[in-house]
Amino acid sequence: MKKLLLDTDVTMNYHGDFEKNDQKKSRYPYCIVWTPIPILSWVLPLIGHMGICTSSGIIRDFAGSYFVSEDNMGFGRPTKYWLLDVDKVCGSGASTWDKAVYDASEEYKCRPHNLCCDNCHSHVAMALNLMRYDNSSSWNMVKLCLLCLTHGKYVSCAAFLKTWLPFLMLTGIITTFALTLNL
Template sequence: MNYQGDFLKRGRKSCRYPHCIVWTPIPILSWVLPFIGHMGICTSSGVIRDFAGSYFVSEDNMGFGRPTKYWRLDVDKVCGNGAATWDQAVHDASEEYKCRLHNLCLDNCHSHVAMALNLMRYDNSTSWNMVNLCVLSFIHGKHVR
């Protein structure tokens, strides 16, 4: 069984990317600075959560359209109970960001994803931030076909 191939086929058809960080360009801004875009994090079932604006975390409806890139993370690098811990961290970060004002430079969609990764202690780290997420997703992200 080709798990990676099955994952890609499933993702393209249903727009589900379990245990992934997803990215989509922001018109004009991403054309000028291609490493800048809109980011979300997916639950273990592939539901996308993204901080789409002040006091609003969307579910399966990214602020700037469907994902164009995804970065699949390893659920085994989550401290705790794998998928359950992952989903709880995504939920808790989303609940926190429903109470926050969006700030393009200081507290944005990348910060929301970073909080989720910090809460789950992904890769045994609590140092996730919008800068390292931007760089790592640019390097490790794969294009959706």
């Protein structure tokens, strides 16, 4: 009986640890995560790479044709996260969430990557559609991009700089060069 109580206590603490974000381990339960794509995000900082996390915070992202990465995002650790409300999942919460993330990932393991039409954002949208998040099945990459922009939070000041500093430096160089040509 004592061993059973100990096991239950350890399990409860183990599960409780996953309910909080853990930036050092890149654990973001029930979150959509985002990171910039070198060169592309330097020119267009609103465009980046997206993944979705399981209830335990494991990141799944469509990182390339026929490949869904697990806990190793295609372009580095997340710089932004958007915490979603598990109570808005149609079904039984965590198990429905995890099944939808798993099913979307299995589907995307069989698809070629297309930067404009079927990409990491589409993978996340499929997971949200499968779980009917917020009672909707109309999630898409444009909607996710805009909502991540407005609801996403940077994981740190350094993450903010990683996202915006290359763009600001490139803009500064181009502006300086353009002003120099006009003189």
